[in-house]
Amino acid sequence: MNWPTAIVHVDMDTFFVSVERLHDRSLIGKPVIVGGGQDGDLRRGVVAACSYESRAFGVHSAMPLAQAMRLCPEAVIVPVGRSNYGEYTSRVRTILESFTDLVEMASPDEAYLDLRGTDLLHGEPIGAAHHIRSRIAAQTGLPVSIGLATTRTQAKIASKLSKPSGLFVVAPGGEAAIVRPLSISALPGLGPKTAKRLNGANIRTLGQLIDAGEERLVRLLGDHGASYYRRAIGKGSAQVTPSRERLQISTEATFGDDIGERELIHGKLARMTMKLGSQLRKREQWAGTLTLKIRYPDFTTLTRREGIEPRTNDDTILYRRARDFFDRVWDGATPLRLLGVGVANMGDAVQGDMFEDEDGRKRERLLQTLDSIGSAKGNARLIWGSALEAKNPPAAPPEME
DNA sequence: TCTGGGGTCCTAGGACCC
DNA sequence: TCTGGGGTCCTAGGACCC
Structure with missing residues (x-):
């Protein structure tokens, strides 16, 4: 397969929960919610991360903790910050940097890699992506989802499609076909406000967004419209910028x-x-x-x-x-x-x-x-x-x- | 017993300068 | 008496992400 660009998106599944489970094996298999506010105060806290077991009860991240506890009374609540999450971010980063210098940590539990020039050492992109996933699992014990595609946006969509703990590949040229059935909300950066406006114009799936065309999207959403269109069809950025100074x-x-x-x-x-x-x-x-x-x-x-x-x-x-x-x-x-x-x-x-x-x-x-x-x-x-x-x-x- | 904490990027409008 | 246009810097706030 010929990859003009090969971008990998690495996403640690339920990161805070996974780290807490490494420190406390008894949390494995149970509904676990990591959350809270200042100084462990649960009264005004929200859910920072929740296990798949708790999601089955309707719990999701950013939900008020009190509401989450009503939905899932048997959940184990772990105060956010009990373990040192940064330590695991560093360890994952070190593993990723053993594949390439072109690693961008987008958040504590997410990274982009540009695989250009790694084929001699690590083989073609699909093989390298497999290695990344198994090496993180073996060396840290953290479950991780991997997306491989030609652009950042497509790689991030792919890692989400691979959850939990999978690998999903969007082959060059297959971008539009993969995203067409997905909801517009699956496009990174397209939040609830924009989704509502698009729904008002009868655009609900990325297929409908692509069919609307760039001009109509610009009329609806201004300059952002062009960016959504280009990223949806696979013409988005493939630029990976190794992490910068904080702004x-x-x-x-x-x-x-x-x-x-x-x-x-x-x-x-x-x-x-x-x-x-x-x-x-x-x-x-x-x-x-x-x-x-x-x-x-x-x-x-x-x-x-x-x-x-x-x-x-x-x-x-x-x-x-x-x-x-x-x-x-x-x-x-x-x-x-x-x-x-x-x-x-x-x-x-x-x-x-x-x-x-x-x-x-x-x-x-x-x-x-x-x-x-x-x-x-x-x-x-x-x-x-x-x-x-x-x-x-x-x-x-x-x-x- | 509604709605955290840490960020990034973008836009709009006013001030100011030439 | 008139009153353009472009560039840049600054602040406020919206939208979004994990």
């Missing part, structure tokens, strides 16, 4: 109980900005944009961004900016359901500016030392101590567990 970092929390006390919220902001600062320094990045997100009990959600000049990764600067920003955005009365803060627009520090004075150099050394030695909690206390000694101490102390 943004954020953290957010939905509170078990809504909170309306300004000082308590400032304390949450302090902890969140410390976490962001530490992650930025670990990556040696400086952030040029701060983002703030708040959600009120009625689910109204506001997001705001503003520039930080000069760029920074200093906890205290991030905290003061976030706090001032928050005080300008919050109405001061309505309690919050959710608070989030993030950074973006990363780049290099402006040399010789931020740390010009002796105080600044001292703080930089302090932060570096703390990052290298301490636990996050220990860091938070020590850095807060230093912030209090600064010339303009923040108004409210952060809350510590």
Whole structure:
């Protein structure tokens, strides 16, 4: 078979559940739900992953946990984060990189590979895809689904068709025929809003979408329409980009109980900005944009961004900016359901500016030392101590567990 | 006892500049 | 008194993904 391009999509089946089962064999064969919110709080949590046994009861991911427990009372609930999922992501990545350098981790449990140039070492694409699947199973114990096709979109559709734990091949030239019977929702990136609009135009299957033609889809959906059409017929991208630097970092929390006390919220902001600062320094990045997100009990959600000049990764600067920003955005009365803060627009520090004075150099050394030695909690206390000694101490102390 | 947390990409409109 | 057009940067928010 002649493959002009050969893209493999690797998808770990029920990833969090599979990892938990490696650590606790008793979970095998049972309905298992991994989920929860902040600090293991189940009240406002959702399903992060669920086993096939629980799906038989109608449970699916992103469903409120309370609803999932009603549908499947016998399910075993495992708090998300009990095991170290990142460790398994790294192990899978290492295995994939033994096949080719062209590996793109699209999420912790998903990857794309470009098989060009691997035939001498690993044989033709179908054989290589088999090897990838068996090697991940043998070396990690994780079930994995594999799709092989000429483009990213087709490979992802193929891996879904192969579930659970299979291999599905879309041969070159067979793309349109394979997708025609599928629902339009099977096309990656075509979500519920777009599906609804297309249904309104009597387009329900990818066959109907293809028959509608590119022009009509552009009239219905704008520029996106052309992209859906091209990807459906197998003319989508075959570009695999080995994983990039993060473009943004954020953290957010939905509170078990809504909170309306300004000082308590400032304390949450302090902890969140410390976490962001530490992650930025670990990556040696400086952030040029701060983002703030708040959600009120009625689910109204506001997001705001503003520039930080000069760029920074200093906890205290991030905290003061976030706090001032928050005080300008919050109405001061309505309690919050959710608070989030993030950074973006990363780049290099402006040399010789931020740390010009002796105080600044001292703080930089302090932060570096703390990052290298301490636990996050220990860091938070020590850095807060230093912030209090600064010339303009923040108004409210952060809350510590 | 409705609706998590972490991301990416795209669009639209305003400000500003030439 | 008039008032184009293009480019770029910035912010807000929508849609989507796992």
